[in-house]
Amino acid sequence: MGADARYDMLRSKAALGRLTFALMAIGFAVLLALGGGLVWLVQQTRVYAGSVASTQELRLSLVQILNMLQDAETGQRGYLLTGEASYLEPYQAALPPLEAALPDLVARVVADGGQAELPRRFVGLAEAKIEEMRRTLGLAEDGQREAALALVRGGEGRRLMDDIRTTGEAMQARSAARLAARTGQLDEAGEALLLAAGTALPLLALVALGTVVATWRHLREIEAARAAATTANAELEARVAERTASLAAANEEIQRFAYIVSHDLRAPLVNVMGFTAELEAALGALRDALARAEAADPALVGPAAREAVDADIPEALGFIRSSTERMDRLIAAILRLSREGRRTLAPERLQPEEIVARIADSLRHQLDAAAATLTVEGRLPMLVTDRLALEQVLGNLLDNAVKYLDPARPGRIVLRGRAQGGRAEIEVEDNGRGIDPRDHARIFELFRRSGPQDRPGEGVGLAHVRTLVRRLGGDIACSSERGKGSVFRVTLPLVTPAARLPLPGDPVA
Amino acid sequence: MTAPLPVTIVMIEDDDGHARLIEKNLKRAGVFNEVVHLASGTAALDYLLGPGRPAQSPMLVLLDLNLPDMSGIDILVRIKDDAELRLAPVIVLTTTDDQREIRRCYELGCNVYITKPVNYETFAQAVRQLGLFLAVIQVPPAP
Numbered sequence: 001m002g003a004d005a006r007y008d009m010l011r012s013k014a015a016l017g018r019l020t021f022a023l024m025a026i027g028f029a030v031l032l033a034l035g036g037g038l039v040w041l042v043q044q045t046r047v048y049a050g051s052v053a054s055t056q057e058l059r060l061s062l063v064q065i066l067n068m069l070q071d072a073e074t075g076q077r078g079y080l081l082t083g084e085a086s087y088l089e090p091y092q093a094a095l096p097p098l099e100a101a102l103p104d105l106v107a108r109v110v111a112d113g114g115q116a117e118l119p120r121r122f123v124g125l126a127e128a129k130i131e132e133m134r135r136t137l138g139l140a141e142d143g144q145r146e147a148a149l150a151l152v153r154g155g156e157g158r159r160l161m162d163d164i165r166t167t168g169e170a171m172q173a174r175s176a177a178r179l180a181a182r183t184g185q186l187d188e189a190g191e192a193l194l195l196a197a198g199t200a201l202p203l204l205a206l207v208a209l210g211t212v213v214a215t216w217r218h219l220r221e222i223e224a225a226r227a228a229a230t231t232a233n234a235e236l237e238a239r240v241a242e243r244t245a246s247l248a249a250a251n252e253e254i255q256r257f258a259y260i261v262s263h264d265l266r267a268p269l270v271n272v273m274g275f276t277a278e279l280e281a282a283l284g285a286l287r288d289a290l291a292r293a294e295a296a297d298p299a300l301v302g303p304a305a306r307e308a309v310d311a312d313i314p315e316a317l318g319f320i321r322s323s324t325e326r327m328d329r330l331i332a333a334i335l336r337l338s339r340e341g342r343r344t345l346a347p348e349r350l351q352p353e354e355i356v357a358r359i360a361d362s363l364r365h366q367l368d369a370a371a372a373t374l375t376v377e378g379r380l381p382m383l384v385t386d387r388l389a390l391e392q393v394l395g396n397l398l399d400n401a402v403k404y405l406d407p408a409r410p411g412r413i414v415l416r417g418r419a420q421g422g423r424a425e426i427e428v429e430d431n432g433r434g435i436d437p438r439d440h441a442r443i444f445e446l447f448r449r450s451g452p453q454d455r456p457g458e459g460v461g462l463a464h465v466r467t468l469v470r471r472l473g474g475d476i477a478c479s480s481e482r483g484k485g486s487v488f489r490v491t492l493p494l495v496t497p498a499a500r501l502p503l504p505g506d507p508v509a
Numbered sequence: 510m511t512a513p514l515p516v517t518i519v520m521i522e523d524d525d526g527h528a529r530l531i532e533k534n535l536k537r538a539g540v541f542n543e544v545v546h547l548a549s550g551t552a553a554l555d556y557l558l559g560p561g562r563p564a565q566s567p568m569l570v571l572l573d574l575n576l577p578d579m580s581g582i583d584i585l586v587r588i589k590d591d592a593e594l595r596l597a598p599v600i601v602l603t604t605t606d607d608q609r610e611i612r613r614c615y616e617l618g619c620n621v622y623i624t625k626p627v628n629y630e631t632f633a634q635a636v637r638q639l640g641l642f643l644a645v646i647q648v649p650p651a652p
Contacts, residue, residue, distance in 0.1 A: 259607075263575055263604050263605055264575065266604045266625075266627060267524050267527065267575065267604050268524075268526075269627050270524075270526070270527060270530070270604065270625055270627055270629075270632060271524065271526030271527065271530070273627060273628065273629040273632075274526065274527075274530040274629045274632060274633075275526065275530070276629070277629040277630065277633070278530075278533075324627075325628075328627045328628075339607065
């Protein structure tokens with residue numbers, strides 16, 4: 001997949017994410033509106049139920065008032081006709097509650113949502129009716145029954161009663177209409193809500209489905225991406241392992257090469273030195289013979305022969321000898337390096353200060369001779385590493401520091417260290433003669449040295465140190481200024497992993 | 510002076526120069542036994558284990574480890590695997606001074622391991638001392 005395509009996919013994924021989010025937002029908004037509508041409807045229903053109850057109560061009150069009026073009228077008429085007090089009882093029973101109910105009626109109707117006009121008329125009529133009844137009954141009590149009856153016959157009472165009935169019916173009709181209107185409203189709201197729910201719910205279902213599908217797709221994509229990453233990782237690891245293995249193999253090959261070469265170089269060297277010695281021994285015999293011949297007859301031995309035996313041959317043999325000895329030392333150095341690369345590391349917990357103290361003891365004589373001081377600044381980090389390797393690394397560095405001090409000033413060698421991010425850094429600083437910047441990399445190569453060649457050595461120490469440090473999984477660098485001093489900075493893992501895997505060709509221990 | 514037993518010294522050494530120097534110094538130490546010089550591993554195995562193997566005379570093997578055609582260790586293994594030859598003392602005389610190699614040789618049954626010193630005086634001295642040693646050690650007779 002190209003970068004552009006990948007970018008497009010990412011962008012479309014982002015768009016998809018936004019769409020999903022928008023759909024979900026809409027879905028939730030709809031759900032919320034639906035919920036709000038439902039709450040409103042419930043509230044409306046409660047209001048409705050309350051108002052229906054009050055309307056019914058009102059209607060009941062109206063009927064009761066009418067009944068009471070009728071009872072009162074019946075009682076009035078019975079009493080007026082018969083003159084017997086017992087007939088007056090319904091009147092007497094109806095009148096107090098009637099008079100109590102009437103004053104509130106207008107307010108109650110208005111509160112129920114009706115108009116004041118009709119109830120006001122109704123109350124007026126009812127009060128007029130009561131007044132009429134009271135007047136007739138008053139006349140009857142005063143003994144003027146006929147006058148009272150005449151009043152009744154006059155029909156005012158009946159007319160009033162009829163008006164009351166018509167008005168009451170009109171009120172009932174109105175309240176019924178109010179009830180119907182309310183029910184209609186509620187029905188409409190319910191229907192609207194039902195309609196809304198009817199449209200919203202499929203929409204919601206659609207949104208939910210869409211979201212689920214989008215999420216599922218997204219999850220699948222994530223899963224696929226993770227699988228791809230895992231595969232890529234595995235591939236990468238495999239590749240790293242492959243490279244590491246081939247690197248280790250190459251390294252091993254070099255080690256074996258150095259090992260074999262140094263051995264095979266040594267064998268002819270034994271011959272060169274051996275037969276040189278044989279030659280020297282033979283030269284001795286020759287010299288004796290020459291001396292005897294000269295003693296017998298000086299003319300027998302010419303100056304050339306004497307020169308050869310006394311000067312030329314010994315000189316040649318001397319050069320052969322010193323060169324082979326040097327070669328032997330160089331081979332020994334190569335051998336040591338190759339052996340160091342093959343040695344099995346044995347990491348253990350080490351306190352570098354102890355090692356430094358031991359080295360300082362062994363360098364005491366040189367330090368004193370150079371009037372130099374060796375100090376450890378602060379604490380050196382605790383390490384888990386190979387003791388021998390660390391001893392040799394620090395030993396070589398300190399040995400060099402002492403060896404290349406500047407006689408012009410008192411020597412000062414400082415060690416300091418710190419741990420950081422799983423690695424330890426140990427610095428060996430001196431105020432010695434310093435190293436030319438051109439040689440900062442070169443000095444770590446085998447048989448390479450820097451500065452005036454006035455100190456013994458083969459150019460092996462730092463090469464050895466670098467080999468060791470790298471084997472421990474670290475590295476070494478140098479910073480130095482001529483005439484000022486040098487700093488060698490060794491970085492090592494705080495914990496060196498245990499022994500490397502045995503390589504093919506390792507002798508069985 | 511002659512060695513107390515007619516022991517044959519079988520010298521397996523690919524470097525003719527080394528072989529010559531060893532012989533010279535053995536003679537200087539007074540060892541005049543017969544020295545059979547074999548310059549390759551194949552020749553050595555052929556001599557020691559081949560059809561014409563010397564059955565009668567007791568022998569002592571001087572073995573170099575760095576042979577062109579095989580490792581001296583292989584020869585050591587073959588010698589120590591052989592019912593008759595395994596009694597013969599084997600002196601490994603080689604340039605290798607690798608500790609693991611030395612250990613391995615002793616584990617496989619070598620009797621003495623000597624590193625050839627590059628310094629000739631030391632070398633000569635080592636061989637001469639070996640000669641003195643050869644003059645006194647007892648080698649089991651051939652069965």
